[in-house]
Amino acid sequence: MSLKISIKREGFLKNIERLKDVPPEVLQKSKNIIINEIYFKSQRYVPVESGDLKASGITTPDGVYYSAPYSVYVEYGVGPHIITPRWKKVLHFITGQGEEVFTKLVHHPGFVGRFFLKKAYLETMQNAPKILERYFVEAISHLR
Numbered sequence: 001m002s003l004k005i006s007i008k009r010e011g012f013l014k015n016i017e018r019l020k021d022v023p024p025e026v027l028q029k030s031k032n033i034i035i036n037e038i039y040f041k042s043q044r045y046v047p048v049e050s051g052d053l054k055a056s057g058i059t060t061p062d063g064v065y066y067s068a069p070y071s072v073y074v075e076y077g078v079g080p081h082i083i084t085p086r087w088k089k090v091l092h093f094i095t096g097q098g099e100e101v102f103t104k105l106v107h108h109p110g111f112v113g114r115f116f117l118k119k120a121y122l123e124t125m126q127n128a129p130k131i132l133e134r135y136f137v138e139a140i141s142h143l144r
Contacts, residue, residue, distance in 0.1 A: 002056075003071040003117060006063035030132050032061075034124060037131060039064045041120035047074060064117065077113030082106070 039059045046054045046066075056068040066075075083106040085091050090102045124131070 002069070003066040003075050004060075004063055026136075030135055032059075033131060033135055034128055035059050035063055037124045037127075038117075038120050041123055042066075042117050045114070045116035045119050047114050047116065064120075066117065074114055075117055076115075078108075078110050080110040081108050083108050 036059060039057065042064055043054060043057060046057065048054050053066065053068040053071055053074060056071065057064065057066045059065075068074075083091065084104065090104055091106060092100075092102050094100050
């Protein structure tokens with residue numbers, strides 16, 4: 001499973017209705033600025049163990065995407081569950097204390113989601129007017 005946050009053009013425009021007469025390329029550029037801001041903030045908040053999750057993050061024309069198969073579980077968390085072997089007769093792993101373990105099942109306690117992408121999105125959207133104002137002032141000054 002992967003994790004994606006999308007910024008649809010319609011929703012983006014609804015938030016800046018006063019800018020209906022702004023050229024489409026300026027709106028697309030402003031959307032890209034917001035997407036990049038979400039990405040950079042999410043990179044700061046993403047938990048790092050091996051670095052694979054952080055490395056799987058990319059921007060797309062519509063949003064931010066994390067392709068690591070476990071990204072959705074890190075974002076939203078997971079409840080307690082039992083882990084059993086899928087292809088072998090037993091599970092095999094080494095504990096944090098270096099102990100080698102062979103077992104038929106593990107009672108995983110679950111964990112609370114980190115909401116790294118949601119946090120980045122909410123923070124960015126709260127600051128979006130200031131971010132876009134800087135860009136629009138710069139864009140307009142080049143038109144004069």
